[in-house]
Amino acid sequence: MTKTILRALAGETLPTPPIWMMRQAGRYLPEYRATRAEAGDFLSLCYNSELAAEVTLQPIRRYGFDASILFADILLLPQALGVDLWFVTGEGPRMTTTTTASELAALKPIDAIHDTLNPVYETVRILRRELPQETTLIGFAGAPWTVATYMIAGQGTPDQGPAHALKNTDRETFKGIIDLLTDATIEYLCQQIEAGAEVVKIFDSWAGSLQGQDFEEFAVEPARKITAAIKSRHPGFPVIAFPRGAGERYVGLHEKIGADCIALDDGVTPEWAAANVQTGGCVQGNLKSSHMVTGGEDLVRETRRVVDALSKGPHIFNLGHGITPDADPENVQLMIDTIRNG
Numbered sequence: 001m002t003k004t005i006l007r008a009l010a011g012e013t014l015p016t017p018p019i020w021m022m023r024q025a026g027r028y029l030p031e032y033r034a035t036r037a038e039a040g041d042f043l044s045l046c047y048n049s050e051l052a053a054e055v056t057l058q059p060i061r062r063y064g065f066d067a068s069i070l071f072a073d074i075l076l077l078p079q080a081l082g083v084d085l086w087f088v089t090g091e092g093p094r095m096t097t098t099t100t101a102s103e104l105a106a107l108k109p110i111d112a113i114h115d116t117l118n119p120v121y122e123t124v125r126i127l128r129r130e131l132p133q134e135t136t137l138i139g140f141a142g143a144p145w146t147v148a149t150y151m152i153a154g155q156g157t158p159d160q161g162p163a164h165a166l167k168n169t170d171r172e173t174f175k176g177i178i179d180l181l182t183d184a185t186i187e188y189l190c191q192q193i194e195a196g197a198e199v200v201k202i203f204d205s206w207a208g209s210l211q212g213q214d215f216e217e218f219a220v221e222p223a224r225k226i227t228a229a230i231k232s233r234h235p236g237f238p239v240i241a242f243p244r245g246a247g248e249r250y251v252g253l254h255e256k257i258g259a260d261c262i263a264l265d266d267g268v269t270p271e272w273a274a275a276n277v278q279t280g281g282c283v284q285g286n287l288k289s290s291h292m293v294t295g296g297e298d299l300v301r302e303t304r305r306v307v308d309a310l311s312k313g314p315h316i317f318n319l320g321h322g323i324t325p326d327a328d329p330e331n332v333q334l335m336i337d338t339i340r341n342g
């Protein structure tokens with residue numbers, strides 16, 4: 001029997017939506033913290049295929065989610081292109097910046113990325129052997145714009161200011177970065193697919209800060225190119241696009257990007273999404289992740305609200321963004337019970 005997530009992605013309306021959560025393998029789980037300590041640090045965990053597979057499996061064992069997402073990070077790709085990457089505890093990622101034509105030219109050729117990323121493909125192979133038969137394996141990459149915002153600033157920024165500045169002052173170099181990331185992402189995702197990923201998701205966490213034509217050119221168009229290349233090499237292969245913060249621009253995105261599913265953040269209501277986005281195909285989302293911290297009746301009510309609002313079309317239940325380290329694991333169970341038992 002076809003796995004539930006693949007059925008939803010193919011456009012089927014299911015009586016109970018399949019469930020997974022962004023960042024489901026993460027610091028809110030004691031077993032994750034233990035394995036991360038064993039690995040030493042976050043990046044060592046990403047490149048240790050056995051341990052990365054182990055943390056991917058932990059939330060599947062604990063909760064029986066319908067899908068698991070490969071444990072890795074969107075910033076491994078720029079690292080594979082030759083950028084220095086490290087994580088500062090309590091602050092987040094840091095990397096050497098790429099802001100000039102010569103720095104762009106000094107990056108490694110796309111063919112070389114697999115030397116660094118091979119352990120990620122090995123994680124995928126291990127997972128396909130070890131996941132329960134009914135669990136779908138999702139691979140992923142960052143969208144070019146979101147990855148570029150980190151490469152240009154050298155860190156996370158509240159408003160992606162440095163990337164917007166480069167876009168406006170040296171458009172040629174900026175476009176060169178986007179084009180390189182687009183092509184590299186295609187190769188990266190295709191290797192994940194060949195290793196056994198059954199769906200891929202493109203994370204564009206900062207899509208919402210692109211305005212007007214920039215949104216079309218640097219959020220929609222790269223996602224469209226990546227999706228088209230994947231589907232030309234692997235006909236019918238399902239793709240989820242997550243242009244976070246798209247707001248009203250979520251309308252029509254299935255068609256524009258060619259994706260099978262559009263993932264929704266919590267900036268739109270599920271009722272609005274049912275009327276305006278789900279009409280184009282499967283949607284994923286969009287419970288506020290703060291309910292995993294606060295729990296209680298609000299969690300139950302809002303979970304039911306998302307399920308009910310999106311029940312008339314293809315829907316994969318998820319949060320609007322990743323679960324946070326302060327979430328209570330019991331609230332995750334309450335959410336799942338609410339979805340599965342009404």
Ligand SMILES: Cc1c2[nH]c(c1CCC(=O)O)Cc1[nH]c(c(CCC(=O)O)c1C)Cc1[nH]c(c(CCC(=O)O)c1C)Cc1[nH]c(c(C)c1CCC(=O)O)C2
Nearest residue numbers: 022023024025026042069070071072073074092203205322
């Ligand atoms: C912007 C971004 C990154 N990484 C990612 C994004 C896009 C999605 C989003 O907006 O959340 C995506 C990502 N990061 C991670 C995954 C694995 C799959 C999953 O569990 O969803 C995925 C899909 C693991 C991770 N990536 C990171 C962690 C926490 C690592 C740890 O300290 O153990 C995990 C589980 C670290 C990370 N990685 C990144 C940041 C900014 C941080 C630090 C912030 C934080 O600490 O939460 C870059």
